[in-house]
Amino acid sequence: MSIEWSTEIPFEEDEIGRQVPDKAGVYQILQHEEYPRYVGKTRVLKIGKSDSSLRQELLNHFVRHTVANRLARIRSARDTIVTVVFAEINEEKVTETEKKLLRCFEDAHWDLPVLNSQRGYGRDEDKHYRQSHGAS
Numbered sequence: 001m002s003i004e005w006s007t008e009i010p011f012e013e014d015e016i017g018r019q020v021p022d023k024a025g026v027y028q029i030l031q032h033e034e035y036p037r038y039v040g041k042t043r044v045l046k047i048g049k050s051d052s053s054l055r056q057e058l059l060n061h062f063v064r065h066t067v068a069n070r071l072a073r074i075r076s077a078r079d080t081i082v083t084v085v086f087a088e089i090n091e092e093k094v095t096e097t098e099k100k101l102l103r104c105f106e107d108a109h110w111d112l113p114v115l116n117s118q119r120g121y122g123r124d125e126d127k128h129y130r131q132s133h134g135a136s
Contacts, residue, residue, distance in 0.1 A: 003087045003097070011075065011082040013062055020055040020084075024091040026098050027054060029061070029115065031074065032081040037109035045074065045082070046115035047105060049098035054086050067115045 003026070009015050011029060026049045034041035046067060050057035061071055075082050089097050106112055 003089075003101075005085040005087050008083040008085055011058075011061075011084050013059060016055060016058045016084070020058055020086055021088060022053045022055050023088050024051055024094050025049070025054045025086055025088040026094065026101060027058060027084055027086040028101075029071070030083045030085065032083070035114070038111045039109050042105075042109060042113065044105065044113045045071070046113050047098065047101045048116075049089075049094045051091055051094050054088070058084060058086075066117065070115060 005028075006019075008030065009019050026047070028044050029046040029048070030043045031045055032043070034043050048057065061068055065071075071082070074080060102112060102116065
């Protein structure tokens with residue numbers, strides 16, 4: 001999947017307010033060091049989307065979002081730097097693009113980023129994996 005990601009910007013309210021567009025798109029919240037997943041390591045803490053305003057969606061992570069408290073703990077950890085990248089995506093393709101990003105992550109790491117609560121694959125949508133690996 002080819003996505004033109006922005007440069008990394010600090011995950012801070014004023015930076016997001018200045019640099020993130022008020023448009024539909026996808027985003028990844030990152031930390032500066034990799035952390036282990038079931039398979040491999042990653043910097044990605046969360047993969048998300050907005051159907052209308054990336055800026056507002058990311059600003060919600062400071063107070064109202066379901067991961068706001070966990071993200072605040074990560075940000076307050078000693079020597080942890082949190083950043084964000086984003087990509088503007090046509091409104092009609094945002095949901096499918098997020099799903100593809102989550103599926104790719106889940107395929108690579110066998111689980112999702114630590115701050116994602118939904119599965120990358122819906123129920124029975126991962127049959128291709130079970131069939132190709134001899135599971136039933």
